[in-house]
Amino acid sequence: MPMAQKLxxxxxxxxxxxxxxxxxxxQFGNLEVLTTIDFRLDSSEVVCVIGPSGSGKSTLLRCLAFxxxxxxxxxxxxxxxxxxxxxxxxxxRTSEKRVDQVRASVGMVFQHFNLWPHRTALENxxxxxxxxxxxxxxxxxxxxxxxxxxxxxADHAGHFPESLSGGQKQRxxxxxxxxxxxxxxxxxxPTSALDPELVGEVLxxxxxxxxxxxxMVIVTHEMGFAAKVADRVIFMDQGxxxxxxxxxxxxxxxxxxxxQQFLNTWRERHID
Amino acid sequence: MFDIALLWEARGLILQGLWNTLWICFLGxxxxxxxxxxxxxxxxxxPRIFGYPVACYVEICRGIPLLILLFLLYYGGPSIxxxxxxxxxGVTGIGLYGAGYFAEIYRSGFKSIPKGQLEAARMxxxxxxxxxxxxxxxxxxxxxVPSGTNQLIxxxxxxxxxxxxSVDDLTKNATAIVNQTFQVIEPYLAxxxxxxxIIELIARSGYALEKRLANRQPRxxxxxxxxxxxxxxxxxxxxxxxxx
Numbered sequence: 001m002p003m004a005q006k007l008x009x010x011x012x013x014x015x016x017x018x019x020x021x022x023x024x025x026x027q028f029g030n031l032e033v034l035t036t037i038d039f040r041l042d043s044s045e046v047v048c049v050i051g052p053s054g055s056g057k058s059t060l061l062r063c064l065a066f067x068x069x070x071x072x073x074x075x076x077x078x079x080x081x082x083x084x085x086x087x088x089x090x091x092x093r094t095s096e097k098r099v100d101q102v103r104a105s106v107g108m109v110f111q112h113f114n115l116w117p118h119r120t121a122l123e124n125x126x127x128x129x130x131x132x133x134x135x136x137x138x139x140x141x142x143x144x145x146x147x148x149x150x151x152x153x154a155d156h157a158g159h160f161p162e163s164l165s166g167g168q169k170q171r172x173x174x175x176x177x178x179x180x181x182x183x184x185x186x187x188x189x190p191t192s193a194l195d196p197e198l199v200g201e202v203l204x205x206x207x208x209x210x211x212x213x214x215x216m217v218i219v220t221h222e223m224g225f226a227a228k229v230a231d232r233v234i235f236m237d238q239g240x241x242x243x244x245x246x247x248x249x250x251x252x253x254x255x256x257x258x259x260q261q262f263l264n265t266w267r268e269r270h271i272d
Numbered sequence: 273m274f275d276i277a278l279l280w281e282a283r284g285l286i287l288q289g290l291w292n293t294l295w296i297c298f299l300g301x302x303x304x305x306x307x308x309x310x311x312x313x314x315x316x317x318x319p320r321i322f323g324y325p326v327a328c329y330v331e332i333c334r335g336i337p338l339l340i341l342l343f344l345l346y347y348g349g350p351s352i353x354x355x356x357x358x359x360x361x362g363v364t365g366i367g368l369y370g371a372g373y374f375a376e377i378y379r380s381g382f383k384s385i386p387k388g389q390l391e392a393a394r395m396x397x398x399x400x401x402x403x404x405x406x407x408x409x410x411x412x413x414x415x416x417v418p419s420g421t422n423q424l425i426x427x428x429x430x431x432x433x434x435x436x437x438s439v440d441d442l443t444k445n446a447t448a449i450v451n452q453t454f455q456v457i458e459p460y461l462a463x464x465x466x467x468x469x470i471i472e473l474i475a476r477s478g479y480a481l482e483k484r485l486a487n488r489q490p491r492x493x494x495x496x497x498x499x500x501x502x503x504x505x506x507x508x509x510x511x512x513x514x515x516x
Contacts, residue, residue, distance in 0.1 A: 067391055100397045108395040114388035118410050127406065128396035173392075180396055 016079055018043045018184050018215045019064055019106075024073030025239075026059055033059045035239045036073065041184070044213045048226035048247075051236035052262060057219045058111075060236070061188050064217065065108050066099055077102050078183060107182030111189040113169040115161040121148060121172045122157035125179050132180070147175040151205050167198030174205055185209065187218040203229075223266055227251055235259045275455060279462050282449045286459075289445030290466055292359070296441065297428050297470075299363045304370025304427060305420075311371055312378035326375065333372020339433045341365050346437040362434035362441075370427045377419050381412035414485040421478030425471050432467075442466055 021039035025032065033056045041047055049057045063070040066083040075082040080102045085094045115124050125147050126140035135143065148154045151171035161169055170190055177185060187206065191199040203225050210216065210229050220226055226233055227247045234244040235256075243256050254260045279286065311329065314322035345354070346361040356364065385408055393403040435444035442463040449459040 065395060067394070096400070100394075103395070104397055106395070108392075110388055110392065112386075112388055114386070114392035116389055116392075116407050116411075118407075118414065128393075128398055131399070131402045131406065132397045176392075176396070 016043075017041060017076065018045070018078060019217070020074075020076040021060075021064060021070075022074045022076075024060075024063055024070040024075060026056075026063055026068060026070050033239050034063065034070070037239075037241055039064070039234070039241070041215060041217060043183075043215055045231050046210045046214075046216045046218070046229055047232045047234060048230040049217065049219045049234045049236060050221070050223065050226060050262075051242075055236040056239040057236050058188050059239075061108075061186050061217060061219050065106055065186055066103060067108075069093070078105055104180070105183040106186060107177030107180060107184070108186045109170070109173050109177055109188065109190050111192050113161070113166075113173045113193070115169055115173055115176075117161050119160075120157065121153060121159050121161070121164065121168075121175075124161070124172055125176045128176070129179055144175075144179060147179045148172070150178065151175045152201075165198055166194045167201045170194065170202045171205055174202075174209075178209075184215045184217070187216065187220070189219050189221065191220065191222060223251070223263075223270075235262070237262075274461075275458050278449075278453055278455055278458050282453070282459065285445040285449055286442070286462060286466070288440060289442040289463065292439060293428075293431060293441040293443075293467075294470070296359060296362045296434060296439065297366065297431050300366025300431065301370060301424055301427055303363065303367025304374050304423075307367060307371035308374025309378055311375035312382065315375065315379060316382055330372045330375050333369055338365060338369050338430050339436060341369055342433060342437050358434070358437050358439045361437055362431070362439045365434070366427055366431055369430075370423065373423050373426075374420070377416050377423060378412065380419070381416040382408055384415055385411050410485075414482075417478055417482045417485065421475060421481075424474050424478075428470055428474065429467065 017040045019039070019041040021037055023036045023038060024034060025036050026034040037056075037060060039060070049060065051057050059068060062068040064075055064077075064082075066075070069083055074084070082102045083094060083099055084091050085098070086092075115121075116127070119127060122141065122144050125144035126135075126137075129135045129140040129143055130137060133140075145154055145157055148157055151174055153168060153171055153175065156164060156168060156172075159168075161172070164172065174190075190206065191202050194202065199222065203222065206216070206218065206225075207229055218226070218230070230247050232244060233247045233250045235242050235250065235254075235258075237258050243250060243254065243259050250259070251263065254263055311326050315326040342361060342365040345356060345365050346358060349356050349361070389407060390403060393407055398406070431441065432443040435441050435447065438444070446459040446463040450456050453459070
């Protein structure tokens, strides 16, 4: 029915994207880290981004969160343009306040946890509840404890980060992000700084989130995990999306030579 | 032959000197600490228009001797209509001089907080002000206690220079006793001991503060929060250090 398609523009027939990047690019000095990336994430979708080091996957994630301002293109979070606005036909940076507003529905988990060391696990979770959402200490504590419960750490509420294992720290960081009730969670190599034995406990939490329908972008080196949890996998290299698709197709029948090569290297290292 | 009697006779001068050294150092250090944080804040603030002037100020403080700064304030001041009495010149000199150093100490404290912690705060929507007060300042404070203590000690020692602009501090009064009695060892040893006591006090306070600001350890497993005896309370506030 080509006629019907013509009559209704794509924006009406398509489900509204939770996160949408249109042709974004980013340069650090002379180095082009991202080259016109298009990216779309629907509600409840889980997308894993894989690729070699320096391929731009973390930068992509940081641009989606506007921790790195992208140079060209547009990022929409829940339909709202992130970081820029049109003023008299010219694109200008929005205020930090506006960025915060648009970004409020985005939670982020970092490779190095980034917990605040002078705050206990519970205080790490409740800080934003109190300061941003204006909860009383008591209400924030109740809410925060529930969040820690979700990641299996309610009994560690009073611990400072220094006395937690890497896996526990990352779970606290996840609880901290979840406490703000984000619609999208961005994970930047959440298990790359962990001992192999601790990877599982963090991935289990992420899997549970996926099962609960959380919308997520996960930059990861854990192929097995990506294969299991992702609705779609994106393979990046040299600042471009080389290939993307459902994990079964992507891992079993990689089309591009670069991905075949990447997967072969990975298999050589992981399967004896 | 150490003549204690001589010191006893001169106790008035020594105590006056001690008092003057104490209050001038106290106010001078207070000025240095507070002006220093203003400088550091200006240097790190966005937009960065203050960065360069503050950097210049810091370099000047580090580049000229305190004594010259005191001379400029006390003897040079009147020529630009700035008439300070010796004590005020002393406090101002120590304060302005120390502020340059403290600005750098604060800045190094702020800079050693990993950037990721601030990104985490930003992603949670925590405002820059709350991030500063709740996340940066407490960690900065903890990080700078050792170097800050050290700087305070240096300032107290260098305060002996205010004797040269005629402040009746420990050093000047000791010299006065020497000039009257022709005994050198006793007065100088006595004030040396007093300086050392002041500094020891600062050093110990620094250690105590360092401990106080360290993370309270988590409650030990099996501790009973509902037992409200004084010991239980102490155990909660200052629990025994767990390993690691």
